[in-house]
Amino acid sequence: MNKELIIRSNSDTVDFALLKDGKLIELHREREADEGNGFQVGDIFIAKIRKPVPGLNAAFVHVGFEKDAFLHYHDLGPNLKTLLKFTKLVSGGKLKDFALENFVFEEEIDKDGAITDVLSANQSLLVQIVKEPISTKGPRISSELSIAGRYVVLVPFSNRISISQKIESKEEKERLKKLVQSIKPKGFGVIVRTVAEDMKVSEIDKDLRNLMSKWNNMCKKLTTAHHPSKVLGEVNKASSILRDVFNDTFTGIITDDEDLYFQTKDYLQEIAPAKVSIVKHYQSREVPIFEKYSIERQIKTSFGKTVSMSKGAYLIIEHTEALHVIDVNSGNRSNKAQSQEDTALEVNLIAAAEIARQLRLRDMGGIIVVDFIDMGNPENRKTLYDFLKEEMSDDKAKHKILPPSKFGLIQITRQRVRPEVSIETREEDPNEHGEIEAPILVIDKIRARIENIIARDPSCKIILNTHPFVAAYLTKGLPSLRMKWWMEFKKWVKIVPRDAYTYLEYHFFDDKGKEISE
Numbered sequence: 001m002n003k004e005l006i007i008r009s010n011s012d013t014v015d016f017a018l019l020k021d022g023k024l025i026e027l028h029r030e031r032e033a034d035e036g037n038g039f040q041v042g043d044i045f046i047a048k049i050r051k052p053v054p055g056l057n058a059a060f061v062h063v064g065f066e067k068d069a070f071l072h073y074h075d076l077g078p079n080l081k082t083l084l085k086f087t088k089l090v091s092g093g094k095l096k097d098f099a100l101e102n103f104v105f106e107e108e109i110d111k112d113g114a115i116t117d118v119l120s121a122n123q124s125l126l127v128q129i130v131k132e133p134i135s136t137k138g139p140r141i142s143s144e145l146s147i148a149g150r151y152v153v154l155v156p157f158s159n160r161i162s163i164s165q166k167i168e169s170k171e172e173k174e175r176l177k178k179l180v181q182s183i184k185p186k187g188f189g190v191i192v193r194t195v196a197e198d199m200k201v202s203e204i205d206k207d208l209r210n211l212m213s214k215w216n217n218m219c220k221k222l223t224t225a226h227h228p229s230k231v232l233g234e235v236n237k238a239s240s241i242l243r244d245v246f247n248d249t250f251t252g253i254i255t256d257d258e259d260l261y262f263q264t265k266d267y268l269q270e271i272a273p274a275k276v277s278i279v280k281h282y283q284s285r286e287v288p289i290f291e292k293y294s295i296e297r298q299i300k301t302s303f304g305k306t307v308s309m310s311k312g313a314y315l316i317i318e319h320t321e322a323l324h325v326i327d328v329n330s331g332n333r334s335n336k337a338q339s340q341e342d343t344a345l346e347v348n349l350i351a352a353a354e355i356a357r358q359l360r361l362r363d364m365g366g367i368i369v370v371d372f373i374d375m376g377n378p379e380n381r382k383t384l385y386d387f388l389k390e391e392m393s394d395d396k397a398k399h400k401i402l403p404p405s406k407f408g409l410i411q412i413t414r415q416r417v418r419p420e421v422s423i424e425t426r427e428e429d430p431n432e433h434g435e436i437e438a439p440i441l442v443i444d445k446i447r448a449r450i451e452n453i454i455a456r457d458p459s460c461k462i463i464l465n466t467h468p469f470v471a472a473y474l475t476k477g478l479p480s481l482r483m484k485w486w487m488e489f490k491k492w493v494k495i496v497p498r499d500a501y502t503y504l505e506y507h508f509f510d511d512k513g514k515e516i517s518e
Contacts, residue, residue: 463496
């Protein structure tokens with residue numbers, strides 16, 4: 001299995017595409033304009049309690065977003081009183097020692113208590129974003145803080161050590177628990193991540209010390225921080241993705257941005273020095289990086305309402321306010337050598353693999369109902385259920401899958417912490433707006449542009465970027481239109497198909513990658 005991370009940088013956005021054996025499985029976008037004021041999962045804010053609401057047993061909290069954040073009683077954490085005391089002392093400059101070794105903890109709050117018993121309006125509180133603003137809702141927050149590292153997660157105001165459930169060996173779990181117990185600072189809990197399996201104490205200790213440094217730097221900010229404001233931000237998106245998904249199966253990290261190239265190399269030097277050589281700087285000016293790795297084409301075929309699969313099967317994905325509905329269709333598939341039951345199982349297994357991919361790719365959350373093709377054999381239903389669970393085992397988002405119902409429906413709940421990735425794949429029908437230029441007239445305009453470019457600069461090298469359909473029209477046949485232009489103008493035009501373009505879109509570039517203007 002090969003895993004590649006392809007990073008594309010534009011003027012105001014950075015796109016991250018995660019490929020598994022060449023197939024797109026995750027797509028993330030970071031907007032540079034959001035870096036200062038954004039609300040990423042994991043960010044920590046010093047916030048102001050706006051008002052507790054007894055009826056909801058929750059409080060609305062001002063974190064600087066246009067809509068107040070929502071803080072439920074169950075998200076307060078047992079050591080809320082200790083956190084409030086610590087925040088007040090540090091913010092007032094009365095506490096200079098941010099280690100919790102000598103800090104006296106307060107009694108824990110009642111797990112079934114009322115919000116009005118522990119919080120009041122205008123109190124300052126450290127909170128962490130657990131769900132980004134979605135639609136008209138503000139962020140969802142928690143006062144149980146955690147700072148994530150490569151191998152461990154640091155949990156202030158706790159003494160608990162937790163080991164990832166994905167580490168199966170009891171001996172390894174016991175080793176990691178004893179190891180962490182010997183190095184963890186007093187007053188801090190630690191969650192050991194899956195990637196810590198078989199790691200040496202020196203690596204885990206280095207990660208832990210790095211997290212303690214982040215904690216101390218955050219606490220120093222509290223003395224001068226405006227309330228509300230961000231006091232600890234998540235690492236940049238590239239480092240965040242690498243921290244959470246990187247492992248030895250990665251075979252390539254390719255970016256078209258020089259700064260990101262060096263940042264990524266530096267980060268890998270810290271977490272996996274042996275893998276630094278897989279980071280590459282993509283420098284071609286002719287073919288954009290997402291075109292080179294067929295990502296644009298995969299985006300266009302993966303984000304529509306209809307998703308095609310192998311052997312003629314396809315999915316229909318519908319989104320409603322309350323849930324997502326996925327319908328599995330066998331299409332025109334027929335196989336006389338197999339029974340209807342065997343065919344249904346085969347199509348359902350193909351669909352299960354694609355559904356697991358679609359949930360990660362679109363970052364779909366909430367309730368998902370999948371209508372698989374009916375199967376009468378209970379063993380086949382169990383096979384499908386087990387296969388879907390296995391396919392979703394790599395999904396980092398928390399999820400739960402229920403066994404198939406009598407109607408063949410499988411229900412999935414998946415954690416939603418950020419807005420769903422939505423990409424418009426349908427293009428405007430030119431005929432809807434009456435009389436507009438036909439595609440053949442665009443060919444005439446392209447020819448006229450070539451003539452103008454040559455008249456202005458006969459030595460200029462010409463590269464035409466256009467939709468694949470138009471590119472094929474220009475290059476196919478003998479003689480092709482491009483060949484005719486060469487005979488007419490004595491100039492060869494390089495044609496680059498661009499999956500991202502609309503049908504009638506085209507642009508001219510020189511050999512240095514600079515667009516040739518009108």
